[in-house]
Amino acid sequence: MLPKTLKVYAFTAGWLTLPLGLFLEGEKGKLKVPVPCYLVEHPKGRMLFDSGLHIDTQTDFKTRIGDASKYFTVHFSPGEEIATQLEKLDLCPADIDLLVNSHLHWDHAGGNEQIADARVVLQEKEWRAAHDSDLIARNGYIPADYDHGHDLQLVEGEHDVFGDGSVVCVPTYGHTPGHQSLRLRHGSQETLLCGDACYLRRSLEELRLPVAGFDRRQMLDSLLRIRQLRDRGARLFYGHDPDFWQTVAIAPSPIF
Secondary structure, three states: OOOOOOEEEEEEEEEEEEEHHHOOOOOOOEEEEEEEEEEEEEOOEEEEEOOOOOHHHHOOHHHHHHHHHHHOEEEOOOOOOHHHHHHHHOOOHHHOOEEEOOOOOHHHHOOHHHOOOOEEEEEHHHHHHOOOHHHHHHHOOOHHHOOOOOEEEEEOOOEEOOOOOOEEEEEOOOOOOOOEEEEEEEOOEEEEEEEOOOOOHHHHHOOOOOOOOOOHHHHHHHHHHHHHHHHOOOEEEEOOOHHHHOOOOOOOOEOO
């Protein structure tokens, strides 16, 4: 039975400017995109979906992410880090029970260090890949973002976070070996927080893949599954779509 009270909040934990072609292969120009994080309040606990950028990127972005910094410009000011963002809801990091990472890239797991007491829920495939010396560089992982000794809950495939079907980790592999999205059910509405399985609305409408990714076949399969969810009525929250983000209620206002 779905809970009567499920609240979800969105945070903008900085912005990044990057070549549009990194999102849509073959496109020219640049795009400034949001770095989203989400708080889910469930009767059984509070959960973050992704944690955004590491606070060090506010002062020394190039050192923090290394060679990849040549493709990005960061717009991330003091107060935009996830620990401070929680203050908008009169919360602190210790109030967070679970931290679900879509994957372990630096703009999705960089804030994990600030949420030190939460249990991290992650696909086992992702954790293994992020500790495989042959895959770390290939997939753009930075171990300093996620090796902080958190209590881990490694899952395989779909995972019902609270045991009632309202918050479910959904495998959307391809962008990285163990990428997952988050499906929310509240009343009659279904919502999918896509993460990087679907960067932009155009990614889905045109089935356009980015330049880079772990497995292009899996990336396309994940987009097709997301399209099926959309076609049956699910509301999609795209991973980094600036136009869509303008329509999203930002904390302290809830999404729902």
